[in-house]
Amino acid sequence: MHVPDGFLDAPTSVATGAIAVGALAYAMKRARHEQPDDRTAPLAGLVATFIFAAQMVNFPVGAGTSGHLLGGALAAVLVGPATAAMCVSVVLVVQALLFADGGVTALGTNITLMAVVGVGAGWLAFLAARAVLPKRLPSVPVAAAFGAFVSVPVASLAFVGLYAVGGQAPIPLDTLTAAMVGWHSLIGIGEAVITGLVVSAVIALRPDLVYGARDVVATTPLEIREGAVL
Amino acid sequence: MADGSHGHTLYFHTHSAVHRAAPHHKVAALVGFVLVVVATPREWVAAFAAYLAVLVVVIAVAHVPFGYIARRMVVELPFVVFAVLMPFVAVGPRIEVAGLSLSQAGLWAAWGLLVKGTISVIASLTLAATTEPHQLPGALARLRVPAQLVQIVTFMVRYLDVVSSEMRRMRIARESRGFQARSLSSWWVQARAVGALFVRAYDRGERVHLAMLARGYEGEGRR
Numbered sequence: 001m002h003v004p005d006g007f008l009d010a011p012t013s014v015a016t017g018a019i020a021v022g023a024l025a026y027a028m029k030r031a032r033h034e035q036p037d038d039r040t041a042p043l044a045g046l047v048a049t050f051i052f053a054a055q056m057v058n059f060p061v062g063a064g065t066s067g068h069l070l071g072g073a074l075a076a077v078l079v080g081p082a083t084a085a086m087c088v089s090v091v092l093v094v095q096a097l098l099f100a101d102g103g104v105t106a107l108g109t110n111i112t113l114m115a116v117v118g119v120g121a122g123w124l125a126f127l128a129a130r131a132v133l134p135k136r137l138p139s140v141p142v143a144a145a146f147g148a149f150v151s152v153p154v155a156s157l158a159f160v161g162l163y164a165v166g167g168q169a170p171i172p173l174d175t176l177t178a179a180m181v182g183w184h185s186l187i188g189i190g191e192a193v194i195t196g197l198v199v200s201a202v203i204a205l206r207p208d209l210v211y212g213a214r215d216v217v218a219t220t221p222l223e224i225r226e227g228a229v230l
Numbered sequence: 231m232a233d234g235s236h237g238h239t240l241y242f243h244t245h246s247a248v249h250r251a252a253p254h255h256k257v258a259a260l261v262g263f264v265l266v267v268v269a270t271p272r273e274w275v276a277a278f279a280a281y282l283a284v285l286v287v288v289i290a291v292a293h294v295p296f297g298y299i300a301r302r303m304v305v306e307l308p309f310v311v312f313a314v315l316m317p318f319v320a321v322g323p324r325i326e327v328a329g330l331s332l333s334q335a336g337l338w339a340a341w342g343l344l345v346k347g348t349i350s351v352i353a354s355l356t357l358a359a360t361t362e363p364h365q366l367p368g369a370l371a372r373l374r375v376p377a378q379l380v381q382i383v384t385f386m387v388r389y390l391d392v393v394s395s396e397m398r399r400m401r402i403a404r405e406s407r408g409f410q411a412r413s414l415s416s417w418w419v420q421a422r423a424v425g426a427l428f429v430r431a432y433d434r435g436e437r438v439h440l441a442m443l444a445r446g447y448e449g450e451g452r453r
Contacts, residue, residue, distance in 0.1 A: 004309050006346025010269040028378050029399070041378065042442065046435035047383020047428075050391040052386070054424050056397070060411050078428060090382045097257065098239050098363055098387075100354035101305045103347075105265045120336075168272075169320045169339030197418055201425025209432055 002095065002102030003109050003159070009107070012166025017108025020089070027085040034080035034211065041051045047079050048087040052094070059194060068188050072114055072155075073122025073148035074195045077140070077212035078202065081123040088115040096208030120153030126212060129178060137203060137220070140213040152188035157179040194226040238357040239390075240302060248292035248360045255367035260357045264350045272342030281349050285356065294359045299312055299352060306351045313343040363387045389434070 008016075016199040031044070045118050051071045058066040077083035091110045117149030133139035160177050202210055207217050248256075263281075270277050288300060320336030361369075367384040371377070400423050411420060 004306065004343075004347045005264050005350030006268045006343060010265065013268065024379070025376075028376065040311060041381035041383050041434035042438040043432065045382045045392070046389055046431040046438070048386045049269060049312070049389045050431035051401070051429050052390065053393045053397045053431075057424055058393070058411065059420060060413060066411075086382060090379065090386055093232040093379075094366070094383065094386055094390075096321055097260075097366060098358050098361075099305070100240065100302065100358050103268075103350055105268050105350070106263050124303055143453055167436065168342055170318050170322055170333075170335050171318050175319060180311055193417065194421055194424075197421030197425045198428070202428055205425060206432075207428050209429065215367065 002092070003106040003113070005103030005105050007042045007103070007106060007168065008109060008162055008166040010080035011164055013109060015163055016112045016162065018110035020108040020116065020228065023085065024089055024111070027082040027089075029081035031080070031086055031202065034083050035210050043079075044083055044087050044090075047075065047083065048094075050073055052091050055091075056196075057072055059190065061190070067187065069198075070118065070152065070187075070191055073119035073126065073151040074143065074198055076119045076123040077126055077144040077147065077199055078173040078210055080211040081119055084123075085115045085119045098177035113158055113162075116131050118151045118155040122147040125150035127186070128210070130169070134147075135216060135219075137207060137213060137216050138200075140203060140210065141196045141200035143211075144199040144212065148195035149188045149192035152191050153181050153184045156194070177210050239363045240355060241362050242294045242298055242359040244293045246291060246293045246360070248288060248356075251360075253361050253365040254372035256357055256361055257366075257369045259375060260353055263353055267346055267349050267353075268328075270346075272338060278345045278349065282352075285349065285352050289352075291354055292360050294355065294356070299355050300357065302355055303348070303351055307349055308423070309343065309347055313340040313347070316340040316343070363390070385435075385438070389431075393431055394432075395425070396430060397423075400427065 017077065018100050051074075054069050054071055054074075058068055060066045072084065072088055075087055079085075079087070092102060092107060092110050092114065096104050096107050096110075124147075129143035130139065131145040133143055157177070157180070160173065160180050163171075163176065164173055199210065199212075203213060207213055211219075253389075263284075265282055267278075270281075288400060289296060316339050317332040317336035318330075320333035320337040322333050324331045325337075326332050329449060364387055367380050370383060373382045375383075404419065404423065409416070409419060
């Protein structure tokens, strides 16, 4: 899934590197307001580790093939978009330098596509869905699934845009767009189902941890049930 | 898409000049080297042979077996598929090769992708094989990466094994109860495991933070 070295020309790689640095600087500033007090570093580190580990879980699709989570939209809903962008970027850095997965010079491209566009589009789509759906806890996984579904083809569209600027082979753009967006819409369906299921699992365990559900949790009145079943 | 690493880093333990070299020099050298490779016009075939020779020398000096590097080159596979498709889908003048009509520009593009991608993957694998994960944050700090990001990398490197083995324990527990991830119906079970993994990772992050505060940690950027 990661763009390797030499896929886009050097100027495009440098330009996306600049975009990535700018976006990360903004995310670092914003992340301070997303997490309570000053726990950003250890928490973001463990969330990054979580994303890395969650990407290794294979979800069987059938016929011997399986897919895995990309996790941009999931991270945005769980910990907030700015923290998510930082975590996904760190995952990409560690994957490139310690696992040779994704090009070193394509790091800016990969961060732009997955941490900036992927997380950003997923979060905006999540917010849009939340605005339409009723303001209740069960709406949150549905909105998260929608965010995940949107984030994958949008990121692939951003890739096509970069390829149009700095691609290394004259592939007709309409063919590339159709193939990329079509294929990634399919991946997006899987991503949506997994994201929705994971978010609802976390909401069932610890709704207070889900950043995208904070407003709902905050307005839920404390309920004391008499005669609880032991 | 397949991730053959499963949380184990690629570090190959041995003693050599490459292993001893300062990690920030190695990271800077890797980025510089790959930038040069990517910027080289793909028609300069001899230049790529020279790059490969440089890598072979470095790997030999590092005492890392070539097979070790070669086996881990599978990360590149999805893009080999992409490169192989290129001559068929690219436009422009076409030539006949073994009865197939291939795009000339596409052939050059495929060559460029394969040679640049392969050399870069070998270079990255060499860094990963000769640099211990815990050296990475220090290298990034020396290269002026912002402290906040370096700290996140530090925690990620430190807890990579902890979280992956937590995930492995959960998988072993599922499978010892007879669970097999075979069909779509297993998604809900696995998604719940991923959810539980998040809660555990988040809780661990909170505990680590409290433990740091208890030991006198005073906020970001200080140790």
